Amino acid sequence: xxxxxxxxxxxxxxxxxxxxxxxxxxxxxxxxxxxxxxxxxxxxxxxxxxxxxxxxxxxxxxxxxxxxxxxxxxxxxxxx
Amino acid sequence: xxxxxxxxxxxxxxxxxxxxxxxxxxxxxxxxxxxxxxxxxxxxxxxxxxxxxxxxxxxxxxxxxxxxxxxxxxxxxxxxxxxxxxxxxxxxxxxxxxxxxxxxxxxxxxxxxxxxxxxxxxxxxxxxxxxxxxxxxxxxxxxx
Numbered sequence: 368x369x370x371x372x373x374x375x376x377x378x379x380x381x382x383x384x385x386x387x388x389x390x391x392x393x394x395x396x397x398x399x400x401x402x403x404x405x406x407x408x409x410x411x412x413x414x415x416x417x418x419x420x421x422x423x424x425x426x427x428x429x430x431x432x433x434x435x436x437x438x439x440x441x442x443x444x445x446x447x
Numbered sequence: 448x449x450x451x452x453x454x455x456x457x458x459x460x461x462x463x464x465x466x467x468x469x470x471x472x473x474x475x476x477x478x479x480x481x482x483x484x485x486x487x488x489x490x491x492x493x494x495x496x497x498x499x500x501x502x503x504x505x506x507x508x509x510x511x512x513x514x515x516x517x518x519x520x521x522x523x524x525x526x527x528x529x530x531x532x533x534x535x536x537x538x539x540x541x542x543x544x545x546x547x548x549x550x551x552x553x554x555x556x557x558x559x560x561x562x563x564x565x566x567x568x569x570x571x572x573x574x575x576x577x578x579x580x581x582x583x584x585x586x587x588x589x590x591x
Binding site for chain 2: 373374376378380381384387388391392394415423424425426427428436439442445446
């Protein structure tokens, strides 16, 4: 099963990560910082959408009354 | 400290197991220019780095290499799922299988175990950066 929500999140997080690396060596680049902020916003939204469907992405974001972190697919397993 | 995110950096979806290919790809886990070596290189070298920009860079790249390690490990894991004894023998995967079954163990394609001799950490930023270029730049670009 192709997971569009996950693909979106992976895309935004990749862009966010690369922007962060660029900013490490170019901390005063306003254009890069603006791009970073846009990706930050997109990533946050995609993350919330993904977590609503599949549960917490980290052991710090288990916000329900039960422990959901252990459930669902683990990343290395693929779709099978 | 680090916090684990329960997703891969890029999707890994192997449709058909291929233990012959797994024998080669495993070098990108535990070989001399593999992801484990890359991660340990940057994360250990950062302590000698005096500049904030580069401290940040070494920390973030060393961390990202761990995400690469996870992707390559997922590739090897999926390449070696549900194998028959015949498939293991035919692919020459039996030499690995006898020691690790299909467990992920960091080694080079030759079978040499991962070792910290694959990277350097000299306490001198210029020396370390030269080593980074040799390891993560030239070596991989030449091979691909």
